[in-house]
Amino acid sequence: MKLDRRTVLAGTAAAFAGPLMYAIPARADAKRQALVDSSLESARKILTGKDYPDAAKYIQGARGVLIVPELVQGGLIFGLAGGRGTLMARSAPSDWSPPAFYAMGSGSVGLQIGAKVSEVVFIIKTEKGLQAILDHNFKFGAEAGVALAVVGIGVEGASTMAGGADIIAFASSQGLFAGASLEGSYLDPDNDWNALYYGSGANTKAIVLDRRFTNPGAEPIRQFMARW
16 A cells, blocks of 8 residues: 555654644744754765765765755554755755755555664766756656665675666665665655745755855855865
8 A cells, every 4th residue: 555645744744743843943944954954964974974985985976965864764554754855966066056955755554663763865976867856756766767776884885786876875774775665755845945944936946956045054064065
């Protein structure tokens, strides 16, 4: 049994919003800024950490990067997975766009107990991979001609595993992201969050391709990514 995209996103949001419903952010964009800051920390951990020896090599020359600081999978019966992330594109060496917001989720039915949390950095190596994410709602395993490779913590020799992949996912939880775990997962641009963070009219392409919007809070992650 499969769950439709809207049902999964609604269920995921409800699951993770509950503990926070009594907290009122001090600023209107506090949630968005927290995600940008968390994305920076995940990028530091995975792109420069010793547990991911090949990540820095693959970010060289990459067309983009999608960072999901906290992807949660779990549930007693319904195996829901969800999280939010930030997408950045590179137009030239050391020139990275501001981050645009995305929601990631999947849904299946089966017996699952407990929850797993993972950080994931998707290195988008090719223009084809970037356009597939930008052009429509992206579904892993269902995009014709777009190849994905998954590398877990401490796995060396990713060059052999990745082969000619368009997108390489470096994940901190190897068990959660063993190949098929990403099948059927999808990415949706979150233009409501984009507008709240950047202003009215901000959407993914206007942020990462046209560079029509910016926010001072995004400068630290752009400066970090500028080393590549």
